Amino acid sequence: MKRLLLIVLLLTASSHVMAAEKTSVAGKIQALKQQAVKLHKDLAQLEQDLLYPSTTQVAIYVSKKLAKNLALSQLDLYIDDQRVTSFIYNSEDNHALDLGGMQRLYLGNLKVGEHVFKAVAKSIDSKQQTIVLEGEAGLYKSNKPLSLSINVVDAAGTQPAAISVSRL
Structure with a gap:
């Protein structure tokens, strides 16, 4: 009985750890997406500045x-x-x-x-x-x-x- 209780406890704890890891990975992916969007915007502005400099x-x-x-x-x-x-x-x-x-x-x-x-x-x-x-x-x-x-x-x-x- 103690073994069964220990196994259930370990399974519950591991499922919580896996859920936390998934949430953490999803958060990291979202942060990377936001960084990619910002980088794309900065690159587009740089391209405009290089192609059409204000002096010409x-x-x-x-x-x-x-x-x-x-x-x-x-x-x-x-x-x-x-x-x-x-x-x-x-x-x-x-x-x-x-x-x-x-x-x-x-x-x-x-x-x-x-x-x-x-x-x-x-x-x-x-x-x-x-x-x-x-x-x-x-x-x-x-x-x-x-x-x-x-x-x-x-x-x-x-x-x-x-x-x-x-x-x-």
Whole structure:
């Protein structure tokens, strides 16, 4: 009887030890997961800093101002007469821009100095006619990040539609 009681006591104690070890292992796994997530976030930030250092960074955004009568179909961006990006718009993209959204069109690097930024947009007006709009600006890129805005403007038919390129 003493042996049976001793065996039951040992089994109960060992099951408690095993449960504590499982809890401890689960806690360690959770801590490792949290460390991995933090490390991934830090690596992503480091990658951004290395790929786009602030001294050469340029970011270009697109918006529509009073241009609900125009539907963008395509926009090409040129920097120093070289096309750097092109985007084809669908109805959802136009709806987001009509609601006041801004789209990041380009993120890249430029050396310090004078640069020419040109945007060419194909759009469709309320009469279903295709219109080609162009806007250009010569701007100096300093050793600080440069943010530009390409605005598609149509003053409700009182003026012809236009594109403006300006600093943010």
